[in-house]
Amino acid sequence: MANSAKAEDVRIHKTLNNSNMIQDFDCIITSDPDDAYNYLTENTAIRFAEKGQFEPNMEIKFVYYDTDFYSIENSIDVVCKNHIIRMGPFDIQIAYKLYMGSDKDIEDALYLYKVLREAIDIKKLNVFLLKLRVPKETIGKLGDLNES
Amino acid sequence: MEYEYKDNKITFDKELSVLDKAVIKFVKILDELGIEYVIISGYVAILFGRSRATEDVDFFIEPLNMHKFVELCSRIEKEYWFLNSSDINELFSMLSDNLSIRAAEKGNVMPNYEVKFALRQHEVESLHQKIEVIVNGNTLFISCLEGQIAYKFKLGSEKDIEDALHLYEIFGKNLDKSRLLSGAKNLKVYEEMIENGIEF
Amino acid sequence: MESNSENSNQRKWFVKYWANYMKSVPNKEWSRQQNIIIDSQLKSATKDKDMYMKIKNMMRKFGE
Numbered sequence: 007m008a009n010s011a012k013a014e015d016v017r018i019h020k021t022l023n024n025s026n027m028i029q030d031f032d033c034i035i036t037s038d039p040d041d042a043y044n045y046l047t048e049n050t051a052i053r054f055a056e057k058g059q060f061e062p063n064m065e066i067k068f069v070y071y072d073t074d075f076y077s078i079e080n081s082i083d084v085v086c087k088n089h090i091i092r093m094g095p096f097d098i099q100i101a102y103k104l105y106m107g108s109d110k111d112i113e114d115a116l117y118l119y120k121v122l123r124e125a126i127d128i129k130k131l132n133v134f135l136l137k138l139r140v141p142k143e144t145i146g147k148l149g150d151l152n153e154s
Numbered sequence: 155m156e157y158e159y160k161d162n163k164i165t166f167d168k169e170l171s172v173l174d175k176a177v178i179k180f181v182k183i184l185d186e187l188g189i190e191y192v193i194i195s196g197y198v199a200i201l202f203g204r205s206r207a208t209e210d211v212d213f214f215i216e217p218l219n220m221h222k223f224v225e226l227c228s229r230i231e232k233e234y235w236f237l238n239s240s241d242i243n244e245l246f247s248m249l250s251d252n253l254s255i256r257a258a259e260k261g262n263v264m265p266n267y268e269v270k271f272a273l274r275q276h277e278v279e280s281l282h283q284k285i286e287v288i289v290n291g292n293t294l295f296i297s298c299l300e301g302q303i304a305y306k307f308k309l310g311s312e313k314d315i316e317d318a319l320h321l322y323e324i325f326g327k328n329l330d331k332s333r334l335l336s337g338a339k340n341l342k343v344y345e346e347m348i349e350n351g352i353e354f
Numbered sequence: 355m356e357s358n359s360e361n362s363n364q365r366k367w368f369v370k371y372w373a374n375y376m377k378s379v380p381n382k383e384w385s386r387q388q389n390i391i392i393d394s395q396l397k398s399a400t401k402d403k404d405m406y407m408k409i410k411n412m413m414r415k416f417g418e
Contacts, residue, residue: 053368108311113409264400
């Protein structure tokens with residue numbers, strides 16, 4: 007979510023109050039908007055779930071790092087059966103997964119790279135791999151995937 | 155979570171997921187053929203409520219000779235396919251080399267069942283120290299929780315540690331603390347477990 | 355970019371939160387919610403056996 011000054015956030019909160027979101031969802035962490043706002047400004051996520059349950063839930067944070075701003079400014083609309091889901095660009099998602107480095111994260115990155123190859127900006131991917139200092143042998147796996 | 159944990163047996167009921175039903179169906183094949191098995195890894199935590207999905211379910215099975223393995227494959231291949239290879243000799247060779255093979259329902263890839271022969275000491279121990287779980291009247295065998303928790307810390311990924319913490323939170327007072335400590339020390343993860351709030 | 359430890363602590367917090375919630379409601383209720391995640395993932399899972407195993411085999415070689 008884009009960050010906002012508190013007064014603006016109160017406006018956003020009032021808008022949410024009148025929207026379906028508040029009717030249908032609860033914030034799991036706190037029911038106090040001031041508390042929720044404080045969490046967000048401290049770069050801590052808050053979670054929303056449908057009323058009366060906890061799973062599945064949506065984890066929300068304010069943009070904080072420069073890469074967060076890049077994600078929100080370069081988001082991609084994924085249209086699935088007439089529903090639009092806005093996602094962060096794949097180049098940074100793949101780079102971040104490789105940066106996280108667990109087996110599952112690397113597998114996720116390889117899968118996304120393979121499936122979405124045509125939609126990936128390779129130059130930008132390389133920039134993020136460098137920025138995140140992803141080890142060369144890890145980056146090499148993307149190349150191996152291309153060759154095999 | 156409501157459950158009964160007594161005499162190495164955990165009994166509980168819940169709404170079964172598609173994954174639970176698939177696992178129950180698969181283990182019936184092993185039961186029919188009298189093959190000893192133990193479920194390890196991520197599915198154990200998921201069975202007990204961990205809120206994540208998984209693409210595969212990991213098994214150790216008792217080492218089989220070729221004749222018994224052919225019998226198992228014949229039974230499996232009625233409804234499942236092997237993802238690694240369709241060559242029985244190759245599959246048997248992989249298992250004998252302590253590699254895993256994967257089977258899934260025909261036409262599907264997930265969930266798949268990653269199967270290994272229990273050959274190494276810790277694998278054999280998992281098989282011998284298994285716990286019986288009766289979920290909605292269906293029997294499954296899982297690895298002992300204390301060993302599972304310590305091993306998850308050994309694997310050390312974020313997901314694995316979260317799985318371990320989940321099991322610890324759910325079963326806390328029912329865990330054998332000395333066994334947990336023993337696992338922590340053997341796998342040299344005592345400090346990590348303490349840092350994550352595990353009490354021995 | 356968010357560090358591993360920030361993300362990790364937040365995730366661990368939720369693991370404990372969810373476990374405590376599970377202890378406070380009937381099994382039928384927490385499992386119903388859990389199954390939304392599990393069942394939907396399997397419903398949309400890939401059926402591309404070759405690509406799946408290609409990645410798995412790569413990861414195995416990577417780990418050797």
